[in-house]
Amino acid sequence: MPKVSFAADIKPLFRDIDISHMKRFDVELDNYVYMSNPDNADQVLANLSAHNGEPPSMPPGGPYWTADQLALFTKWQEDGYQP
Ligand code: HEM
Numbered sequence: 001m002p003k004v005s006f007a008a009d010i011k012p013l014f015r016d017i018d019i020s021h022m023k024r025f026d027v028e029l030d031n032y033v034y035m036s037n038p039d040n041a042d043q044v045l046a047n048l049s050a051h052n053g054e055p056p057s058m059p060p061g062g063p064y065w066t067a068d069q070l071a072l073f074t075k076w077q078e079d080g081y082q083p
Contacts, residue, residue, distance in 0.1 A: 003080075004079050005083065006081070010035070017059075029044070045073055048070060
């Protein structure tokens with residue numbers, strides 16, 4: 001299986017509204033340098049994921065990422081944050 005790429009596979013999962021709203025909070029969803037910092041990527045993934053039966057916190061009210069999309073993000077991390 002080819003390695004997951006930020007530009008080709010991950011960045012397109014974020015909507016323009018996600019990217020623009022989160023810049024205000026210094027969360028740069030479209031910025032490879034920001035996203036390839038493992039602490040930032042882990043925090044983004046945590047916000048996209050359900051916790052203890054609670055829906056994900058991001059994006060507020062949904063639409064939430066599917067299990068396949070979350071798995072792709074995890075594989076991007078496991079593949080070593082390819083650009
Ligand atoms: C480090 C990760 C993140 C943090 C700490 C974070 C935090 C926040 C906070 C505090 C707000 C404003 C309060 C609220 O509306 O609940 C917000 C708004 C928003 N976030 Fe995030 N967020 C993160 C990641 C994301 C991701 C990954 C997405 C989308 C895939 C996203 C999409 C949005 C959108 C669309 C809004 C605006 C909601 C509105 O104004 O109606 N955020 N975020």
